[in-house]
Amino acid sequence: MTVDRVVCIHGHFYQPSRENPWLGGVEVQRSAAPYHDWNERVTTECYRPNTAARILDADGMIEEIVNTYSRISFTAAPTLLSWLERHCPGVYGAIVEADRESRERYAGHGSAIACCYNHIIMPLAARRDKQTQVAWGVRDFAARFGREPEGMWLPETAVDLESLDLMAEAGIRFTVLAPHQAAKVRQSGAEAWTDVSGGGVDTTMPYLCPLPSGRSIAIFFYNGIIARDVAFGDLLSDGRRFAGRLLGAFSRGRERPELVHIATDGETYGHHREFGEMALAYCLKTIEKRRDVRLTVYGEYLDTHPPTHEAAVCERTSWSCTHGVGRWQGECGCHSGAHPGWSQEWRGPFREAVVMVRDALAPRVAEALGVLVRDPAEARDDAVSLVLGRWSDEAVADFLARHALRDLSPDDRRRILALLEMERQTMLMQTSCGWFFDDIMEPGSVQVMRHAGRAMELARQTLGLDLEPAFTAILRRAAVNDPRYATGAAVYEALARPTAVDLPRIGAGAALYCLFGLEPPAAASGMYAVRGDWRYRSGAGIWRRILGTVRVRSRATGEEALFDAVAFFAGMDRVVSGVREPGGDEAFRAAWEGVTGPDPAGAVSGAFSRVYMAPDLSDEERWAIAREIAPGMGEAVCKVYRDAAALIDALDDLGIPAPGAAVHLLAHACTGRLLAMLGEGCPDPDRFFTLAETMKARNLAPDLAALGKAAGGRITLSARMAAARSCDPAPLEEIVRTVRCAKVFPLTLTLWESQNICIGMRGRYSGMRERAGRGDGDAERWADAFERAAACLGVRVA
Template sequence: MHNYICIHGHFYQPPRENPWLNDVEMQESAAPYHDWNERITDESYARNTASRILDEEGTIVDIMNNYAYMSFNFGPTLLEWMEKKAPDTYQAILAADKESQSRFSGHGSAVAQVYNHIIMPLANTRDKHTQVIWGKYDFKKRFGRDPEGMWLAETAANTETLEILAEHGIKYTILSPYQAKSFRKIGEKEWHHAEGANIDTKRTYLCNLPSGRSIVIFFYDAPVSQGIAFEGLLNRGDEFANRLVGQLDQNRDEPQLMHIATDGETYGHHHRFGEMALSFALHHIEQEKLATVTIYGEFLEKHPPLYEAEIIEDTSWSCAHGVERWRSDCGCNTGGNANWNQEWRGPLRDAFDWLRDQLAPLYEQEMKQLSADPWATRDDYIQVVMDRSEDNVKAFIKSHTSHNLSTEEETKFLKLQEMQYHTLLMYTSCGWFFDEVTGIETVQDIYYAARALQLAYEISGQDYETHFVELLSKAKSNVKERGDAGVTYNLIVKPAIIDLLRVGAHYAVSSLFAEYPEQLQVYSFTATSENYELQEAGRQKLATGIANIKSAITWEEKKITFGVLHLGEHQLFGGVREYIGNNAFNQLQQELSEAFDKGNTSEIIMLLDKHFESHNYSFWHLFKDDQHKILAQVLGQTLQGVEYEFQQLYDNNYPLMLAMKSLNMPLPRPLQLTVSYINDKKFQQALSTNEPDVREIKNLLQEAARMQINLKRGTLRFTAALTVDTMMKRLEKEPDNLKLMQRLIDLLQVLQESPIEPEYWQAQNSAFRLKETVYEKYKQYSQESYAIWCHKFEELYNWLNLKA
């Protein structure tokens, strides 16, 4: 068969890590999830590792890992987050690439990506090389093989970009057909006009470069790709499959590849159940032998290009004006507000370019003083970014310097690398893609610039910040009250800059709520106590101490002295300063302790001002996640009293409320709220136990119906799903536990009859794994015990909407 189909998914999220903490903080807009990475992982990335194929009745007949059947790339910074925060999904993605190699003639389905999604034509030559080197190294480290292809951010390309890809051994890339300039059959002289997507996307094209190198280009089918994103093609898997197959020319003799490329988040996040349409389409095409499902590497090996092509310089897939979307007010936007402009894009890039070009000579000069090759070291620094263990970092420093560095020089070496690292991160394309310069994506890029500025100042003592902010001030906001990007820098970015004293303040405050405060991991910092004293009197606490704060990133250390007073709830007052000797600390500790013993709160606060001067801190200086944790802890204590009052009101008035309901009399609002609150609380407790009491849940459902209670379905749905998931994972470990299996069946039956409607995605995955292992083994045996187990498991399987 000469007809092939390939589906490529570009899976990417911009890096969201706080540049100082090296971790993603809570993002309220992603609620009920912690952050957007977590939310999109649940809605898309994880779903594609175990996508459902349904029969006509809507029963699950198979579960497949889509990544093993499609071509895909993941942003390296997204995979870095996923490795830490979503390891099961991460491992399933790596496993899919391994599985695909056996399916696709030894070629893996994963494709590399330029490291942090910069617009390559707008980067200088040195940064282009680093982006490819880092993307290639990251890929090999994760997938265990060299990449054949590399995805360019926004498919933005020019000749120099393609030259650099080819120089680093990349065989192919994927572009929009609108980026094609001309084409011809290899060996022919005449070029044919291809602008305006006037090119056959079912062919592969060799792009011969001025250097004598070459690279293969796959121009994807734009209309079908657009149809997936915007025309509802994912509403039905069979229609999706038919649209793909329908583009093939059944009368053509030469091999043809029908291939599409879209954002991977389309499958599950942008279009709910889109991953199921994808798996159904791939499964349907293979089962019906409508075409051969393949990936780019396999097709390229079997069918080398017969044609060659030239590209239009400085073009991309999401800007009709080339790459202007990332440097000018070209008119491309997300359509949020017709009255806005994007004139800020040019000044923002100018500011970043100025900063990059100012820091490059500083970097070169300081690295040479440390006897290191500046740019070769930066190209290799990805080895540290991916493994920050002390042994690896020490080995890296040693291998890149010609003499042993002192502790201070090691810190400077690492600060210089981090300065360059953040100078690259500030060019992440999302900063220009959207419509407003003070939006979250642009501000994230400015955070990276701020981190680079901070490091540059610490290394050189030179003020680069003032002029940088002047340049930012030319990037005007569309929101009058926000002024410009310079105002945003001073009001939002600058206050968020973290130094070791700020980390010390966080440690001091959080130590009041920690079980073992002697050593705490504070994101990418370690706080080790040398002296810690805690005094308590009723709700009030006073902590004083000496601690050593060390960065795991730059190895910078600082010894601090602190004192912090907790008055209860979120009322916190504290101070931190550099350690200046035992005498000063002893005086601080004695004065604060004496004031605390006397219960003199105002004196304690005055003493904190006296000893710490401008380095005073409060609850609001805690990092965001810990603010939420402390408030939740305080709220939990408060709610205990509230819940007791509600329970008393409920118990004392229950006969009256029951009588009113029997007469169809509406309950007064305070009593209705009381009934709803108590029922919800009992429901949550009943569903949250390791072994839920099914009869109690049934009684609560009956009570809710009797008292006409509107259940909090969202919360209960989440809790019920989590409980079933937990029980199924336990069953995976204890497959012979028939008692647990029966309890699960009973629980599922009760929930099936309730209005809660939980989703059992994780539980279904567990059951599917059990079927492939234990069930398939047990059903071969004739013993009665095995038959009983299989019968019971089949019942459970059916209740989970799975077909055995």
């Protein structure tokens, strides 16, 4: 008889809500540079690489790529997946497809498990919030993966019986906890319990946890020692050693099935540990090659190995706080390690302020909803359909048809939407990241404040309830470690409140974005419908003007308004936009005369009731505008060079040292010529080499970042063309030329997509090589070109 020995690796992939609560989009985050924000950065470093993790051969060539999501167990966190769906659909699609693929591999059981909606610490939440977190997590999962979830991740694995019971009631079969969260165990049917507190639980089997309601839920307690070495040690430096540690954890001579499993942050594989996804892929492949051990996911294992033992949990414990859940409500001593001398006393008042808002709003919202919908709790739990539908007219109409007590007036519809948005913001303001780090001025805490600010604003507008004075009064007791701020209230005033926007501000911003042909973030997020009628527009380059009307409607709350809107731009320090009540054709003509006159800023200030100048621009607006106009700077420099080229040549011919500015102009112009050649696929490499050598001889410094980006982009384009043209070797030959030219400089090339395409074409190569062996000259040329291109990309062809 062969004893069943299986391995499961779980990755908790998660990012918190980073969206501006008023706009629905993630704004630029300077700390994530050179990326726009941390979601984008971690996607580049982790989420995308795990969809095609590389396995290298002994020569360092890519032998195979693996979508690790299809082989491991992973958390599908809604706040992350919703962002990926909008901003990185290719990564999102690969993750969803991986779950489908895993169902074929694991007897119908998918690799993805659900997560409580926005990472609330469940033991610290009110019952109604716990219920909604579970309901929204289940609904979001089903909408994305086309099936009901079998398992659910508890944020920070923070556990209590009430949360487990609500999960079981929702149909959840299992969850995953740390070993120290087991209190006692016993064999099913036995009376006596064995104390396993302190991490003494046998992690190689699932346990059934009896719940007060009479329901039960299965619990997998992961191997904490190996998980710790993966997350904080150097185990990911070698995929073979990683596999060896997992395989070495099986008992010798034990006559029962065993499951060796670990759980870590998914971001460990690539973000926290560079190339960690490659170690993971190699580990998975190593285990798959074994005959005595196999990979599994929790749902499959639970089906084939039902629990034979029961377990009781240590309530109000978590995986990242040795003091239970103290990290999210007081100074327990847990911190990131970045600032060992800092105090976390701020956590207590911060938790108190958030709970005050939560508890003050809950009964008032339920009462207000009670006169408009059949069942406020059901409506609340179903409101995730509005979020999934991005508050479209169809989603709103369907929701109201299900829940409204009667035919609703427009004001009633807006009131229901505002109340439900208030509820959503009160849940988002409890996200665990607000308390996890070392100071209340860090981004996670500020984000929680922003959600609280939006909830309190909606409470003022909808319920006539002003909680902000009490909120800031409590935050004054939260001491800040950063000397720039005295208390948490100062942080709120400086970093959270200024991010609030209203409809006039969105209208003025829409004019500014449309001035550059950009979609306003409020509209791109789906939270607002923004429709402009721009009657007057002039200018290009630096001097730009626009005037028209704009209608702004919040899809999330139903609030809407119509404005006359204007924007003028003459440089990053000369920006003005404004809105006013609609004034008619005569007022339009007068406003346009002023905007096109000698003092546009003064004209706007005199004619518009709400005016915004350069200092009022958000970082996101400045980033969007700067990115749009930056390419024009290069052309301007090239024009200066063209005008001065004859003089520079004369100075060079006469042996007169050129001014430093002239040298920079020449370097920029030469870089521009190199970029143009790369953009064409380097049809004449000798021209590229000659110019490059000239630059080296004259000590002209090229823009290596721009050249690397251009070369990588052209290689990717060539690879796409090669995939689309089944028998044409020209795009493959272009890859070879471009890579040869790029090697003249120490360029950093992004080859990820082109390598993936190349690997996907290996089947075609086999067919072409076979045809070439039968005397097909065209096939031989293509196969030879493919071999050379693959070698340039670091891909093994067979």
